[in-house]
Amino acid sequence: MKTYNYPPKAEWESLCKRAQIDTNRLNESVAIILDDVKRNKDEALYKYTQLLDNVILSNIQVSEEEINDGIALVSEELKNSIQLAQKNINIFHASQKIEEKEIETTQGVKCWRKSIAIEKVGLYIPGGSAPLFSTILMLGEPANIAGCKEIILCTPPSKDGTINPAILYTANLVGVTKIYKVGGAQAIAAMGYGTETIPQVYKIFGPGNQFVTKAKELIQQQGIAIDMPAGPSEVLVIADKTCNPSFVAADLLSQAEHGADSQVILLSDDKNIVTEVLEEVDKQLQELPRKEIASKALENSSAIVLDSIEKCIEFSNKYAPEHLIIASETAENYVSRIMNAGSVFLGNYSCESAGDYASGTNHTLPTYGYAKNYSGVSLDSFVKKVTFQKLSKTGIINIGNAIEVMAEAEGLQAHKNAVTIRLKTLQND
């Protein structure tokens, strides 16, 4: 980690820069895969699974038997842990339901909103080194609470054609309706267009590599909604002298181990704290199985000393971190100043891991500065909020003239007529 002591504000902009990710070169190859799946459906899926995952499948859909066999392989300890996490995620996301408040904006004019589930959603869970069953909790549980009718999941098969048991267990637990052994851009295409086996969905969620990200970006332009734009994961920790430097170091490393492209930022108003934390980082790093990945991530990372915690928050608002940890006994004092962040962890015992797994908040969050303009996944992500209105005769009488005047001024006579014809009828009543 590079250390910067009291950098002037003019330098903040460049300190906030993320690594440039140019995925334009992927445009063409991903577009070819999308188009192939659109035309050749299942056939293309079998082909790419053989080509890219080195697996010849006899069936894309995971059978009931495979699910049951998988579930039997998961330890009771892990099942209990996943259930505890599910309970908390359920409680927090269920609390996000909006009440339908009927608002009478003018006498006789009633307006309200209703949350209606997106009928069909698709979850993508990457394969690779770690089976991300926690992400299934974060996406599947709110989809279930929202009432989505079809919740499908695509994930690439292992070399032997199986799916990790913890993934099968969690998907089954949260009510995923169907699981498919498909990964990469071809999985996004399958959910976006539909195939003989995989139903088309209206919104696609979940993380993935650059091919998956590019496929989501391209499919979004074709009318399929996606959760949010993607970028490497990141944490910004603001630590004052009341922090515990070992805890802070552990938090920085838990982010750094995600991937070589992860970024961690440490801010403090205290030089000694920075020194202590960095020493701890070095020490703890040695013990990590993913040491190499974490080391690479730390190379793109910085520790910055600023005048005050207020300045640190100001910097953080400019950076707009995915995760913001305020490692201070008085963390709550700074809440009102926070403008841009995905999820905020207050105090010395609120580690990012808690939110990653089991506290109840969602871990699908805006990265790469998108916390300036995007929210993380929540119950809102799985519903449309539809407005309703009911005008009584009194209602149209009360606001009719205003509508007529405005429609006329916009040159929209037929809009005016729709009111005039009603007002005339009421006059003749």
Added chain:
Amino acid sequence: MKTYNYPPKAEWESLCKRAQIDTNRLNESVAIILDDVKRNKDEALYKYTQLLDNVILSNIQVSEEEINDGIALVSEELKNSIQLAQKNINIFHASQKIEEKEIETTQGVKCWRKSIAIEKVGLYIPGGSAPLFSTILMLGEPANIAGCKEIILCTPPSKDGTINPAILYTANLVGVTKIYKVGGAQAIAAMGYGTETIPQVYKIFGPGNQFVTKAKELIQQQGIAIDMPAGPSEVLVIADKTCNPSFVAADLLSQAEHGADSQVILLSDDKNIVTEVLEEVDKQLQELPRKEIASKALENSSAIVLDSIEKCIEFSNKYAPEHLIIASETAENYVSRIMNAGSVFLGNYSCESAGDYASGTNHTLPTYGYAKNYSGVSLDSFVKKVTFQKLSKTGIINIGNAIEVMAEAEGLQAHKNAVTIRLKTLQND
């Protein structure tokens, strides 16, 4: 309008089809404009304004004096009407604020969400035949309620270099911070990248022609959020024998006059109602100043008779209309069946014009079937919902073990360590 009597379900899919819009041919020309504005900033804006709007401007920003002069030109009647609409929009959108409910998901684990305004937003208002000041109300008022600090507005100048007075009045009323005389793709580029005069914003809202739509689509891929994907406006009316056919005809025409590419759909369980409505449409159409536009729109439109109102709702859910009017005295009975719609108007006095202007609901809504996966603009569109969490010592003790087990199972040792190190410290306390 084409009439279909009791089409079998197999035909519904094709009856729900919108006109294909292929804007790919615009990709290149719009990308050139975006790139030019990114590089040459204000200079490019002056150039395109001269080239495309035929206006040589001395200043892009509308001055205080111009705003005041404009306001003086707006009639008291129009001012009062706009204020009435503003009041209703304010009441309805202010009611959408979320309460910050602190949820204790497990003892010692507190989670909550906070709505934080997107700091900088840009509104685009098209020029052309009609000055869409109503859209300024729909975008500016919720931006103001949300607490956005910078609310800028771009709109193309008239041939004489001025902006319509009603636009200036409304923008000033809802607290738009700055108004710029720029239109088209170049306006979207200016707000997306920032120029010497126009500040960069984080989210861009508003309707526009195909160039504007394409520019929003391209700028979204560069990390700037947009309100939603765009398509031609549309209404679907479900009318039973308790409707007033003249009202229904007026509503269909108020949609049809929007543009030649608008689509209107009439559904009924009663053949005679369809006949009566269509006769009324013909009659009322003759009187319209925008008769030609409306006639074209009606050519792409259909009237469909189905077995029952339930079937009509089922069809509507498949179509997913931007506006859904249920022209029936018992409209409220059908609410629970509605799955996909942007905004719903219940009963014979809830005309679409009411929601377009003054009832309080938003008129920026998902078109083109996007009501299946997108919500209309609301207060939510101008905020990020940031999650916060605070774990006490008890909290981490209660959920720590579950996190450790899950992190280990995902192969993320450093995630586990962040908990272990805290639990150990607490044991030694």
